[in-house]
Amino acid sequence: MTVTSVHDPSHREALWELEDAFERGDLVSLFGRCTVAYEGRAASDLGPGDRLLVLKPDGAALVHTDEGRQPVNWQPPGSEHRAAVREGRLRVVSTRTNPAETLTVRFSDVHQLSGMAVTGGRDLALHGSEEDLRTRILERPELVEPGFEPKATERPSGAGPMDVFGVDADGTPVVVELKRRRVGPDAVGQLARYVRALREELGATESAGDDGDGVGGGDGETEPAVRGVLVAPSVTDRAAERLADRGFDHVALEPTPEE
Amino acid sequence: MTVTSVHDPSHREALWELEDAFERGDLVSLFGRCTVAYEGRAASDLGPGDRLLVLKPDGAALVHTDEGRQPVNWQPPGSEHRAAVREGRLRVVSTRTNPAETLTVRFSDVHQLSGMAVTGGRDLALHGSEEDLRTRILERPELVEPGFEPKATERPSGAGPMDVFGVDADGTPVVVELKRRRVGPDAVGQLARYVRALREELGATESAGDDGDGVGGGDGETEPAVRGVLVAPSVTDRAAERLADRGFDHVALEPTPEE
DNA sequence: AATTTCATATCGTGA
DNA sequence: TCACGATGTGAAATT
Numbered sequence: 001m002t003v004t005s006v007h008d009p010s011h012r013e014a015l016w017e018l019e020d021a022f023e024r025g026d027l028v029s030l031f032g033r034c035t036v037a038y039e040g041r042a043a044s045d046l047g048p049g050d051r052l053l054v055l056k057p058d059g060a061a062l063v064h065t066d067e068g069r070q071p072v073n074w075q076p077p078g079s080e081h082r083a084a085v086r087e088g089r090l091r092v093v094s095t096r097t098n099p100a101e102t103l104t105v106r107f108s109d110v111h112q113l114s115g116m117a118v119t120g121g122r123d124l125a126l127h128g129s130e131e132d133l134r135t136r137i138l139e140r141p142e143l144v145e146p147g148f149e150p151k152a153t154e155r156p157s158g159a160g161p162m163d164v165f166g167v168d169a170d171g172t173p174v175v176v177e178l179k180r181r182r183v184g185p186d187a188v189g190q191l192a193r194y195v196r197a198l199r200e201e202l203g204a205t206e207s208a209g210d211d212g213d214g215v216g217g218g219d220g221e222t223e224p225a226v227r228g229v230l231v232a233p234s235v236t237d238r239a240a241e242r243l244a245d246r247g248f249d250h251v252a253l254e255p256t257p258e259e
Numbered sequence: 260m261t262v263t264s265v266h267d268p269s270h271r272e273a274l275w276e277l278e279d280a281f282e283r284g285d286l287v288s289l290f291g292r293c294t295v296a297y298e299g300r301a302a303s304d305l306g307p308g309d310r311l312l313v314l315k316p317d318g319a320a321l322v323h324t325d326e327g328r329q330p331v332n333w334q335p336p337g338s339e340h341r342a343a344v345r346e347g348r349l350r351v352v353s354t355r356t357n358p359a360e361t362l363t364v365r366f367s368d369v370h371q372l373s374g375m376a377v378t379g380g381r382d383l384a385l386h387g388s389e390e391d392l393r394t395r396i397l398e399r400p401e402l403v404e405p406g407f408e409p410k411a412t413e414r415p416s417g418a419g420p421m422d423v424f425g426v427d428a429d430g431t432p433v434v435v436e437l438k439r440r441r442v443g444p445d446a447v448g449q450l451a452r453y454v455r456a457l458r459e460e461l462g463a464t465e466s467a468g469d470d471g472d473g474v475g476g477g478d479g480e481t482e483p484a485v486r487g488v489l490v491a492p493s494v495t496d497r498a499a500e501r502l503a504d505r506g507f508d509h510v511a512l513e514p515t516p517e518e
Numbered sequence: 519a520a521t522t523t524c525a526t527a528t529c530g531t532g533a
Numbered sequence: 534t535c536a537c538g539a540t541g542t543g544a545a546a547t548t
Contacts, residue, residue, distance in 0.1 A: 002309070002370060003266070003267070003290055003370040003371045005264065005266050005371050005373075007262070007264045008262070025325075027290075027309075027311055027323070027324075027325045029288040029290070029311060029371075029373070031262055031286075031288070031373060031375045035380075038541075040541065041387070041440075041541040042385055042386060042387030042388065042514075042540095042541045043385075043386045043387055043515075043541090044383055044384060044385040044386065044541080045383075045384045046380065046382075046383050046384070047379075047380045047382065048379065048380050049377070049378070049379045049380020049381065050261070050286075050375055050376070050377040050378055050379070050380070051377070051380075052286055052288060052313065052375070054311065054313075054323060056323075056325055056326060056327075057325050058325065058326045058327070060326070060327060060328050062323075062328070064286070064313065064315075064321075065286075065377060065380075065381050066284075066286045066315055066316050066317065066377035066381075067315060067317045067319070067336065067381065068315075068317070068319060068336055068528085068529085069319050069321070069333060069335050069336060069527095069528060069529090070528060070529075070540095070542090072381070072383055073383070073541090074328060074541085076328050076541090076543080077326065077327055077328060098519095099541090101541075111261060111262040111375055112262045112264050112288075112373045112375065114264075114288070114290060114371045114373065116290045116309060116311070116370055116371065117309070118308070118309040118310070118324060118325035119308070119309055120306075120307065120308045120309070121294075121305065121306045121307050121308020121309070121310075121324075122308065122324050122325075122326065122331070123305075123306070124303055124304075124305050124331055124332070125303060125304045125305070126301055126302070126303040126526080127301060127302045127303065128300070128301035128302055128526080129301060129524085129525085129526090130524070130525090160522075160523090161547095180524085180525085180526095181300070181525095181526095182536095184536075184537065184538095185537090186445070189448060190523095236535085236536060236537085237536085238536080238537090255301075256302075297526070299526060300525095300526040301525090301526045302526090303526080327543085327544085328543065328544090329525095329527090329543060329544075332526090333526080334526095335526090335528075336528095357534095358526090360526075385541080387541075388539085388540085388541090389539065389540090419537080419538090438539095439539085439540085439541095440540095440541090443521075443522075444522095449538095495520085495521065495522090496520095496521090497521085497522095
């Protein structure tokens with residue numbers, strides 16, 4: 001049998017089942033009334049209440065209440081679970097080092113405990129990520145703009161690797177920053193750093209110490225012409241302002257085609 | 260009884276228990292072999308495998324494997340759960356709108372199903388957050404530097420509210436940016452925006468179009484003197500460079516005192 | 519091990 | 534509702 005289960009066990013029965021489950025490498029689900037204490041990167045305390053404790057064979061521990069996607073407390077994978085009965089009550093402690101963290105769950109009542117041996121099916125096929133967006137642009141560069149020609153992905157720069165580097169119809173270098181969803185001002189800052197780094201690399205001669213007011217127009221200076229293009233489904237108002245300030249363009253594009 | 264539990268139920272029995280649990284507003288734990296499909300902000304498919312499905316009365320749904328802190332698939336709170344038997348197999352669908360998202364879990368085997376009525380204890384007391392760091396500085400300003408005097412928290416600026424605004428021993432305005440943990444260059448950029456906004460507000464007269472090389476020294480220009488201080492446990496090398504570029508200071512401080 | 523960046527991030531707060 | 538920033542963010546890729 002792949003699943004073991006006990007209903008309203010005594011604290012000692014729960015301990016035995018739990019130790020067996022640890023031994024077998026089971027995925028454990030434990031309903032009960034408990035308090036929770038955490039100490040590590042921060043510290044927290046949670047008073048008595050009914051909760052679901054999930055213990056994984058890889059060391060992860062999750063304490064869930066009836067609300068929220070996030071566990072109210074947890075321990076990351078790589079932790080070590082131990083169970084004991086102290087003063088007649090089940091206690092589960094999960095610890096890890098680097099950083100040193102401890103999660104302690106003290107039960108006053110154990111309502112239900114189940115363990116299942118898990119096999120297979122851990123590979124998730126996910127679509128619609130930033131990588132999909134990059135693929136889409138490389139296959140159809142005209143979606144960025146007519147005449148755009150990608151030259152490289154992850155091209156190195158002084159500010160780190162750019163998402164896509166290419167040239168436009170006039171042969172002007174273009175830095176393309178990809179975001180799979182609506183973006184705020186931070187993405188514009190990221191694009192600006194790439195553009196500035198590329199301008200310096202392509203031979204900045206004067207105008208030192210500024211932060212990417214990217215016009216490169218017709219005045220006396222000979223700043224290398226480098227364009228910045230932000231590809232994202234949409235941008236916030238603040239991000240649009242900053243794009244305009246820098247002289248960058250925005251191309252509205254989804255990571256996957258609309259149906 | 261606060262907990263119901265069935266072991267190796269038929270798909271129809273599982274459906275009945277599940278519908279009862281939804282009705283009661285139970286927190287549900289469901290072990291079984293299943294496939295999972297998600298479509299919404301992205302899209303994903305997960306082949307057959309043994310998993311734990313957690314269904315919360317607030318609409319959250321979590322699909323956990325035996326590894327990782329994160330669910331392999333999920334649905335946020337506010338979704339609606341529905342269960343049915345199709346072709347003799349239990350199927351759980353969780354949907355939400357805005358954005359439109361659907362999670363579908365198709366079971367080939369149901370091993371164990373439990374539901375618990377959850378009461379009380381949802382208030383977590385967390386220590387060591389950024390707010391703790393702010394409190395600590397307001398109570399002991401000399402931790403920033405001798406003579407520092409906080410004037411306001413969340414003081415508005417053209418770049419948004421600053422964490423802490425004050426003056427140093429010389430009466431020079433100081434913008435303090437707080438981070439509860441080690442920070443990278445982005446935090447320096449955030450601080451630079453506040454400093455620049457405050458300089459403009461306090462009467463910038465010349466040197467337009469640059470981005471905060473904050474010296475304000477003794478040369479001819481009369482840029483308003485505004486200092487920037489980053490309070491964080493530590494900074495990355497790159498962040499330290501940028502701090503030096505801008506003429507900002509770093510104060511090493513933890514959100515809670517070391518023991 | 520340290521750093522950087524993405525995520526179906528989630529979550530709270532404020533406008 | 535949308536925008537913005539914090540999170541014990543987690544997780545992967547890269548150095």
